[in-house]
Amino acid sequence: MHKLVALLAALAIPFAIAGCGSSDATSGIQGGTTAEAQAETKAPASLNGTWTAEGLEAVIADNSIEINIVGDNTRSLYWKGTFPAGDESVKSMADAEALSSSMLGSQDEKVFTVKEDQIDFEMSIAGTTKTVHLEK
Secondary structure (H helix, E strand, O other), X not given: OHHHHHHXXXXXXXXXXXXXXXOOOOOOOOXXXXXXXXHHHOOOOOOOEEEEEOOEEEEEEOOEEEEEEEEXXXXXXXXXXXXXXXXXEEEEOEOHHHHOOOOOXXXXXXXXXXXXXEEEEEEEEOOEEEEEEEEO
């Protein structure tokens, strides 16, 4: 039980730190899209492979995605679902059977935003939501 409490506390720290974090430098840009902005959102040829963010590891293969919360000698399933080839926005449906035994897992539909070298999605645990930026 102490290990579970320690794991949950360890997961809450990045969310707390992110809440104090930075602002998006592009949020003040208005108007049409530029060639630079279009290039930034262009998806790579293949998204298959391992993508990471602090404390997370995602594996994309065979039109599916699995995201695990990882730590020192720990791995907890957060998300497993579809990952159909798409454009800049990919809707993923949960694998409810795989997630049914995951204490930290989410069974909501997820939307992933694909950029050239980054995949973004919202992650919620215990009422706290954070935007995650996965990189290959």
